[in-house]
Amino acid sequence: MKIIAILISAILVNNFVLSRFLGICPFLGVSKKVETALGMGLAVTFVMALASVMTWLVQVFILDMLNLGYLQTIAFILVIASLVQFVEMVIKKTSPTLYQALGVYLPLITTNCAVLGVTILNIQESYNLIETLINGVGAALGFTLAIVLFAGVRERLETAPIPKALQGFPIALITASLLSIAFLGFSGLSIFK
Amino acid sequence: MKEEVITLFDGILWPSVALAGLAVFFGIVLAFASKKFAVEVDPRVTDVRVALPGANCGGCGYAGCDGLAEAIVRGDASITACPVGGADLVDQLARIMGVTAEATERHVARVICCGDKHNANEKYEYQGIQDCKAAEMLAGGSKSCRFGCTGLGTCVRACPFDAINIVNGIAVVDEEKCTACQKCIEACPKKIIELVPASKEVRVLCKNTEKGKSVMSVCKVGCISCQKCVKACKFDAIIFENNLAKIDYSKCTNCMMCAEACPTKTIYANFASRKKAYIEDEKCIGCTICKKHCSFEAIEGELKGKHKILEDKCVGCSQCIVKCPKKAMEMR
Numbered sequence: 008m009k010i011i012a013i014l015i016s017a018i019l020v021n022n023f024v025l026s027r028f029l030g031i032c033p034f035l036g037v038s039k040k041v042e043t044a045l046g047m048g049l050a051v052t053f054v055m056a057l058a059s060v061m062t063w064l065v066q067v068f069i070l071d072m073l074n075l076g077y078l079q080t081i082a083f084i085l086v087i088a089s090l091v092q093f094v095e096m097v098i099k100k101t102s103p104t105l106y107q108a109l110g111v112y113l114p115l116i117t118t119n120c121a122v123l124g125v126t127i128l129n130i131q132e133s134y135n136l137i138e139t140l141i142n143g144v145g146a147a148l149g150f151t152l153a154i155v156l157f158a159g160v161r162e163r164l165e166t167a168p169i170p171k172a173l174q175g176f177p178i179a180l181i182t183a184s185l186l187s188i189a190f191l192g193f194s195g196l197s198i199f200k
Numbered sequence: 201m202k203e204e205v206i207t208l209f210d211g212i213l214w215p216s217v218a219l220a221g222l223a224v225f226f227g228i229v230l231a232f233a234s235k236k237f238a239v240e241v242d243p244r245v246t247d248v249r250v251a252l253p254g255a256n257c258g259g260c261g262y263a264g265c266d267g268l269a270e271a272i273v274r275g276d277a278s279i280t281a282c283p284v285g286g287a288d289l290v291d292q293l294a295r296i297m298g299v300t301a302e303a304t305e306r307h308v309a310r311v312i313c314c315g316d317k318h319n320a321n322e323k324y325e326y327q328g329i330q331d332c333k334a335a336e337m338l339a340g341g342s343k344s345c346r347f348g349c350t351g352l353g354t355c356v357r358a359c360p361f362d363a364i365n366i367v368n369g370i371a372v373v374d375e376e377k378c379t380a381c382q383k384c385i386e387a388c389p390k391k392i393i394e395l396v397p398a399s400k401e402v403r404v405l406c407k408n409t410e411k412g413k414s415v416m417s418v419c420k421v422g423c424i425s426c427q428k429c430v431k432a433c434k435f436d437a438i439i440f441e442n443n444l445a446k447i448d449y450s451k452c453t454n455c456m457m458c459a460e461a462c463p464t465k466t467i468y469a470n471f472a473s474r475k476k477a478y479i480e481d482e483k484c485i486g487c488t489i490c491k492k493h494c495s496f497e498a499i500e501g502e503l504k505g506k507h508k509i510l511e512d513k514c515v516g517c518s519q520c521i522v523k524c525p526k527k528a529m530e531m532r
Contacts, residue, residue, distance in 0.1 A: 069222070075215050082222060089226035093233050100237035166329045 010141050013134070015196070017145025023121050024153040025183075025190040030121030034154055035179060037112070044158035048151025050112035052144060055125055057094065058087045059143025062126040063136055083126050091117040121150060157186060244273045244296055251292045252282060257360045259283045259381030272297065283307070284379040306398040308378040309363075309385060313349040313392050314405035314468065316368035320345050320419040336389040344418040347407040349392060358387035400449050402456055402469045404429075409442040423466045432461035434495035435517070455496075455517035475516040475531040477509050483528030490520035490529065 021027055024034045030051075037047040062083045070076055095113050098106045116122060125146045129139040160182050169178050249269035256264035260281045262271055271277035272293065279293040286306060326335055326342035332354035335341040341350040349370040356364045356371065363377035364384060373384075375398060385393045392407045404423065408415050412424035425443040437451035438458055445467070447458070459469035477498075479490075486504040498514040501507030521529045 065222070069218060073214050073218055074210075075218055078215055078219060082219060085219070085222055085226065089230060092230055093226075096230075096233045096237040099239050166331055166334065168329070 010138065013138055013141050014145040017142050018149040018152060019190065019193040020196055022149040022153055022190050022193075023124065023146045024150055025187040026194070027124065029124040030119050030150055033115060033119060033121075034150075034157065035176075035183070037115070038154050038158040038161055038179075041155060041158045041162060044154045045151070047112045047116070048147070048154055051116050051119075051121070051150050052147035053094070054087075054091055054113070054116050055122055055143045055147040055150075056140060057090055058083075058122050058126055059129055059139045060136065061090055062086050063129055063134075063139045066130050079127065079130065080123070083123055087122055087126070088117055121146070153186065153190075157183060160186070242273050245269050247296045248272050248293060251285075251289060251296065253284050253289070255284065255360055255381075257284060257379075257381040257383060259379070259383065284381050286379075307380040307395045308375045308398045309373050309380060309382070309393050310396050310403055311349055311355075311364075311371045311373055311393050312403075312405055312407050313347070313370055313390075314421050314466065315343065315345055315348040315419040316370045317351075318368060319421045320348055333389045341390075345408055345415075345422065347390065347392065347409070348419065350390065354387050354389065355384035355393060358383045397449050399454070400447070400452050401454055401473060402447060402452060402459055402467065404445050404447055404458075404467050406444065406466045409444050411443055415443075421464050421466050424464055426463060428461040428463060429458035429467055432457045435519075453517040453519060455515040457515060475518075476511055476514045477516065477518065477520050478530055478532045479507050479509060480528045480530070481506050483526050485526055485528075487525065489523050489525060493519050493523045495519065 017023075023029045024031065033047055033051075038044050065082060065086050066079065070078060070082060075082075091113055095106075098113075125143055129142055132138075132142070134142055161179060164178055164182065173181070246269075249266060252265040252269060254265050258264060260268045260277065260283065262268040262277065262281075265282075268277060268281060272279060272281065279297055279299065280290050282289055285293075321344040322342050323339070323344050324342050326338065328334055328338065330352050332341065332350040332352045335350050335352055340346040341352075343350060351366055351369040351371060353364075353366050353371065356366060360381065360383060361377050361379055363374045363379070364371050365374065366372075371384075371393075373393075380395055382395065385391075385395065390407075396403065406415075406419075406421070406423040408419070408422045412426065415422035415424050423444050425440075425445075427440055427445070429445050430438045430440050434455070434457065435451050435453055437448045437453070439446045439448050445458075454474075456469035456471060456474060459465075459467040459471075461467075477490075484506050486501060486506060488501070488503050488507070490507060491499040491501060495517065496513050496515055498510045499507055499520060500510060516531060518531055521531060
């Protein structure tokens with residue numbers, strides 16, 4: 008039951024982009040087409056799930072053992088960056104198709120705050136390994152949901168008659184804020200009781 | 201004193217060791233992985249990729265320049281597959297790939313319509329989304345001629361090279377800037393943009409396949425199927441089908457006679473750039489071959505005598521130059 012709660016919380020209630028405001032850069036940058044937005048979402052899911060597990064292991068078996076909790080941030084960045092590099096190499100060798108699909112997005116997401124954010128939150132909430140994985144995947148699904156929805160809206164904005172002063176990024180930011188307000192509605196969900 | 205040493209030990213040494221250990225560990229893993237999982241890339245792929253324009257326009261039909269580079273090296277695509285790069289690029293690629301290049305004729309896109317707002321009427325006032333594809337859904341756009349350019353600039357926005365402008369309500373391609381990437385051809389809902397050889401300056405600017413009378417009622421400059429151009433062309437380069445003249449550019453010699461004959465001025469030709477043949481007297485041996493091949497009786501001269509071009513009759517079809525055995529002629 009707690010797992011479902013974590014999942015829904017990560018996707019809807021505490022949506023990474025629209026409630027926690029993490030990962031805004033790819034959210035605005037890679038959201039012009041639904042297709043690329045989906046690719047980005049896929050890459051984020053992949054990286055977040057892996058990074059959550061790896062950093063949890065590092066935290067529990069290295070940092071906690073040695074009482075080095077304060078090295079968390081720098082250690083996690085190290086882990087995430089190396090991990091993504093490694094995964095990129097493996098995918099390139101083993102599955103060229105997957106590499107083509109994720110290709111440019113993998114390095115893009117490596118240093119994103121959303122990934123670091125989810126790993127640190129996992130530790131703060133003192134989740135166990137399974138819950139960590141679920142939270143990582145949930146956060147990424149939430150990110151994917153938000154960016155795909157946003158891309159869908161932006162595709163329609165392309166042909167909409169927008170006042171000159173608002174064309175381009177201004178209207179995108181307004182749209183993002185409206186989307187954020189819409190997601191605020193989920194904060195009333197009582198799934199934690 | 202001893203206690204301080206221990207704190208120092210805990211406070212600096214362990215963290216350093218832990219972090220350095222992690223870093224070294226990941227470093228070794230990555231170094232190992234880069235060897236173990238190295239994908240062998242043909243060095244030519246990188247070279248070809250660098251040579252390609254890098255606009256990722258997709259005009260070649262592959263997913264961007266990376267895709268084409270791989271296809272060229274694999275042998276799936278010819279070195280002339282990039283419509284954008286032109287002759288320089290083909291030379292470079294030929295050097296990288298070690299093959300000889302065949303010369304390719306530069307092509308440009310042309311909008312096959314000249315019914316601008318002075319020539320063609322409007323059926324209704326269109327106030328919807330300013331996009332040809334949207335307007336197309338409302339009874340084929342507001343232009344009275346259903347074959348004509350809507351002029352709402354879908355092709356302009358599709359063009360990655362800024363080579364299309366809307367002039368007087370129709371799209372006009374800037375042939376200097378056009379790279380024949382074909383984005384506009386895909387974007388145009390009317391399908392009236394075509395790729396043609398850039399050197400051919402004569403063009404039929406109409407796509408209307410209706411009979412003459414109904415064409416006349418919608419546009420002043422439409423092709424009215426009079427077939428005067430077919431008769432005017434001495435080289436059989438005008439194909440007339442579906443009530444519409446079309447130039448076969450493999451036969452067209454740029455003589456512009458069809459454009460002179462066209463009563464509605466549907467056939468456009470840049471008369472200012474029309475050239476005349478010229479004979480170099482020193483080289484001419486008076487063989488009369490040029491005279492025999494001139495379709496316009498623009499060359500005079502006796503056998504064994506020097507030949508002369510009658511400038512008022514010469515239309516610049518350059519057929520004499522092709523036939524001259526002594527290479528004594530040129531276009532000026």
